[in-house]
Amino acid sequence: MKRIVAVGSGKGGVGKSTVSVNLAVALAGLGWRVGLLDADIYGPSLPTLLDAVDYKPAAGEGLVPLEAYGIKAMSIGFLVDPAKAVVWRGPMVTGALNQLLRDTRWGELDCLIIDMPPGTGDIQLSLAQQTPLTGAVVVTTPQKLALVDVRKAVAMFRTVNVPLLGLVENMSAFICPHCGEATAVFGTGGGAREAEAEGMELLGEVPLTLAIRESSDAGRPVAVDPTTAEGAAYATIAANLAAVLEARQEKPFPAIVFEEA
Numbered sequence: 647m648k649r650i651v652a653v654g655s656g657k658g659g660v661g662k663s664t665v666s667v668n669l670a671v672a673l674a675g676l677g678w679r680v681g682l683l684d685a686d687i688y689g690p691s692l693p694t695l696l697d698a699v700d701y702k703p704a705a706g707e708g709l710v711p712l713e714a715y716g717i718k719a720m721s722i723g724f725l726v727d728p729a730k731a732v733v734w735r736g737p738m739v740t741g742a743l744n745q746l747l748r749d750t751r752w753g754e755l756d757c758l759i760i761d762m763p764p765g766t767g768d769i770q771l772s773l774a775q776q777t778p779l780t781g782a783v784v785v786t787t788p789q790k791l792a793l794v795d796v797r798k799a800v801a802m803f804r805t806v807n808v809p810l811l812g813l814v815e816n817m818s819a820f821i822c823p824h825c826g827e828a829t830a831v832f833g834t835g836g837g838a839r840e841a842e843a844e845g846m847e848l849l850g851e852v853p854l855t856l857a858i859r860e861s862s863d864a865g866r867p868v869a870v871d872p873t874t875a876e877g878a879a880y881a882t883i884a885a886n887l888a889a890v891l892e893a894r895q896e897k898p899f900p901a902i903v904f905e906e907a
């Protein structure tokens with residue numbers, strides 16, 4: 647794996663899983679070999695988001711990931727009935743996540759995206775600490791309540807020295823499917839202000855649309871079609887993240903410049 651990127655949020659329900667899946671698909675659209683690990687043990691949504699609720703990974707020498715929409719994906723939901731709440735204590739969850747991360751036959755990847763569980767508790771901290779993360783992307787809505795919580799996620803990643811690669815503002819404005827008018831349900835500019843305040847890049851904004859909700863429920867990520875407005879939003883985020891990652895990669899190896907004699 648060349649890079650491992652965690653996607654986190656301080657608050658649940660801000661669209662972190664939807665962003666993770668579409669970001670992974672959009673990165674694959676750039677020609678990257680991408681893996682996606684659903685680390686939300688208590689509420690795995692990947693099987694639904696990829697229309698793969700019946701997928702059972704073949705085991706043998708490691709677990710075979712699902713291949714869909716140009717990405718490889720693994721979720722605890724493929725192994726445990728997602729309808730049954732997993733009643734596990736923190737250390738068991740951490741153990742299971744480590745196993746999913748290490749036992750899956752990912753093959754060669756340019757980037758593994760980890761869809762983190764929401765919040766900033768023990769499990770998230772252990773995951774951020776024990777995984778060799780290249781960096782983290784945080785997802786928020788522009789709403790004050792979500793912004794307060796995303797600061798906690800930012801603080802958590804900083805505490806364990808995980809570089810912050812950027813912020814995604816989800817549900818930026820509701821686009822009416824009838825008249826096309828944009829309504830800022832959760833306010834405007836919150837993501838941009840937060841990114842600036844935290845010294846992070848704003849990777850992009852995703853509108854709140856019926857198409858995203860419907861395609862998510864149908865298990866067909868909108869990012870597969872970058873010609874749509876929604877697909878284009880994820881393509882922009884993927885391109886910006888790729889640029890940030892590539893710039894970081896070049897940093898440890900600065901060009902050698904010979905001074906003129």
Ligand SMILES: Nc1ncnc2c1ncn2[C@@H]1O[C@H](COP(=O)(O)OP(=O)(O)OP(=O)(O)O)[C@@H](O)[C@H]1O
Nearest residue numbers: 658659660661662663664764853854855858859862
């Ligand atoms: N941009 C969007 N437009 C419309 N609906 C969206 C958008 N983003 C997410 N949703 C919907 O919002 C709900 C929550 O999204 P999602 O499950 O991705 O959030 P989450 O932050 O991962 O939640 P959790 O923390 O519970 O795992 C889902 O029904 C999803 O389809």
